[in-house]
Amino acid sequence: MTKRTFRLSILAIFIFAVGLRFWGLARFNTLVFDEVYFAQFGNNYLTRTPFFNAHPPLSQYIIGLGIWIGSHIPFWQNSLNSLTGSLLSSWSYRWANALIGSLIPVIAIFLSYQLSYRRGFALLAGLFTALDGLFLVESRYALSNIYIVLFGLLGQWFLLLALEKRPRQKWAKLIKLLVAGICFGASLATKWNGLWFLLGVYGMWIVSWIIRWLQPRENSPNQESRMKNEQDMVRIPLAKITQINIWEMGFFLGIIPLITYSLIWIPHLQLDRRYGFIEVHQQILNFHLHLGGNDSSVHPYCAPWYKWPLMTRPMAYFYQKSQSFQDPLPVFGPPLPAASGKVIYDVHAMGNPLLWWFGITAIILLLQIVFIGIVLPSIQQKRLFIPRNISVDTWIGLYVVINYAANLFPWVRVSRCVFIYHYMSALVFVFLALAWFVDCCLRSSYKSMCILGWTVTGSTIAAFIFWLPIYLGLPLSSADYWLRMWFRSWI
Numbered sequence: 344m345t346k347r348t349f350r351l352s353i354l355a356i357f358i359f360a361v362g363l364r365f366w367g368l369a370r371f372n373t374l375v376f377d378e379v380y381f382a383q384f385g386n387n388y389l390t391r392t393p394f395f396n397a398h399p400p401l402s403q404y405i406i407g408l409g410i411w412i413g414s415h416i417p418f419w420q421n422s423l424n425s426l427t428g429s430l431l432s433s434w435s436y437r438w439a440n441a442l443i444g445s446l447i448p449v450i451a452i453f454l455s456y457q458l459s460y461r462r463g464f465a466l467l468a469g470l471f472t473a474l475d476g477l478f479l480v481e482s483r484y485a486l487s488n489i490y491i492v493l494f495g496l497l498g499q500w501f502l503l504l505a506l507e508k509r510p511r512q513k514w515a516k517l518i519k520l521l522v523a524g525i526c527f528g529a530s531l532a533t534k535w536n537g538l539w540f541l542l543g544v545y546g547m548w549i550v551s552w553i554i555r556w557l558q559p560r561e562n563s564p565n566q567e568s569r570m571k572n573e574q575d576m577v578r579i580p581l582a583k584i585t586q587i588n589i590w591e592m593g594f595f596l597g598i599i600p601l602i603t604y605s606l607i608w609i610p611h612l613q614l615d616r617r618y619g620f621i622e623v624h625q626q627i628l629n630f631h632l633h634l635g636g637n638d639s640s641v642h643p644y645c646a647p648w649y650k651w652p653l654m655t656r657p658m659a660y661f662y663q664k665s666q667s668f669q670d671p672l673p674v675f676g677p678p679l680p681a682a683s684g685k686v687i688y689d690v691h692a693m694g695n696p697l698l699w700w701f702g703i704t705a706i707i708l709l710l711q712i713v714f715i716g717i718v719l720p721s722i723q724q725k726r727l728f729i730p731r732n733i734s735v736d737t738w739i740g741l742y743v744v745i746n747y748a749a750n751l752f753p754w755v756r757v758s759r760c761v762f763i764y765h766y767m768s769a770l771v772f773v774f775l776a777l778a779w780f781v782d783c784c785l786r787s788s789y790k791s792m793c794i795l796g797w798t799v800t801g802s803t804i805a806a807f808i809f810w811l812p813i814y815l816g817l818p819l820s821s822a823d824y825w826l827r828m829w830f831r832s833w834i
């Protein structure tokens with residue numbers, strides 16, 4: 344693939360993502376799901392209205408900035424409401440999220456390319472990210488979870504950029520690490536679970552050091568072997584993560600994120616002076632500890648972590664009925680009796696089922712690749728031993744598996760009510776895993792593998808189109824709606 348084709352493909356994926364996120368963005372002139380908090384909080388910063396925030400404030404700052412910019416744009420002001428405390432168009436408090444959500448597939452491309460230098464793998468990662476329903480829904484409303492993913496991926500991308508620099512470019516490396524630390528701090532300043540992206544980096548760094556210690560050392564490496572090792576390092580930037588010493592890790596990926604996180608709180612603390620920095624965190628922690636257990640008696644859409652990978656409990660963000668397709672769009676209010684509405688408007692926070700199911704299978708395959716490339720040699724040698732020639736696929740597998748686990752397994756100990764959107768930070772690595780699998784299939788010399796790769800990609804696109812009406816909240820007849828609700832637990 345040429346550079347020109349690669350760049351045009353990135354542009355095409357971005358335009359595709361933008362079109363889906365901005366089309367009909369103001370469809371429901373009301374507050375959808377947690378917009379009752381985040382859109383109102385964003386407007387509170389503009390009106391200087393003190394309030395308690397149960398999450399760090401960065402996403403609400405950005406939503407508030409979007410409201411301010413959107414209010415000065417002379418178009419898209421037809422439908423107004425005062426549900427945020429000011430008379431605003433729903434477009435004004437949603438467009439910033441739509442733009443940020445459109446950038447996430449592009450960042451996934453940059454990250455995947457920097458991880459492997461494989462253009463096909465990178466484009467597939469971006470395409471699959473753009474084809475997910477949960478990311479699409481979260482991008483179309485004034486919610487906060489996409490900012491966790493955006494800043495977390497940016498942090499990891501800048502870290503990989505820093506690893507490709509040679510020793511003589513030390514300042515360039517340090518600047519990249521500084522930006523990475525700021526991005527990780529921004530992810531944490533969106534929600535506390537943004538910390539898991541940084542946890543994945545530390546996990547990768549520790550495992551890479553263990554690999555380095557267990558690899559055999561060359562007694563007298565010749566010029567040819569040294570050149571081969573340097574080529575491998577260029578080919579696999581992630582393999583150089585051990586060149587980041589403990590002081591750089593502690594400062595750039597420890598202190599810098601903490602400073603960034605603390606500075607982001609300043610505007611909120613100046614607005615709401617009831618609590619200081621320590622007290623507000625005590626209040627937030629107390630709020631989440633008393634939110635309630637993880638069962639349907641607390642909230643009908645509570646879904647513990649083990650239900651996320653197979654998508655057994657998605658959730659409805661908006662559900663209303665009308666009598667016909669010609670009726671005005673419904674807004675929140677007393678719902679019609681169950682049998683009276685013939686047309687259903689449903690915004691379902693639900694992923695692309697085939698994308699998720701294929702992706703979790705790819706995670707398992709990558710886990711096997713890691714086992715074969717790193718663990719199996721020790722079993723065969725009957726000693727702690729890892730070969731020096733670790734393949735690119737093994738490094739990709741190690742990166743994806745560690746980051747997936749870092750973003751999923753901390754939720755095991757969480758007993759409060761959690762929801763499927765908390766899976767988004769881990770889910771993006773599912774997309775990378777599936778992109779790796781399909782790319783391997785398409786690069787295979789076996790025709791059957793190529794057919795498998797195209798089949799997985801084609802069926803994923805078809806599934807996205809099939810479920811698209813419930814991502815966008817398009818009107819559906821009762822029969823069409825139930826055709827898409829394959830399981831009772833999805834409702």
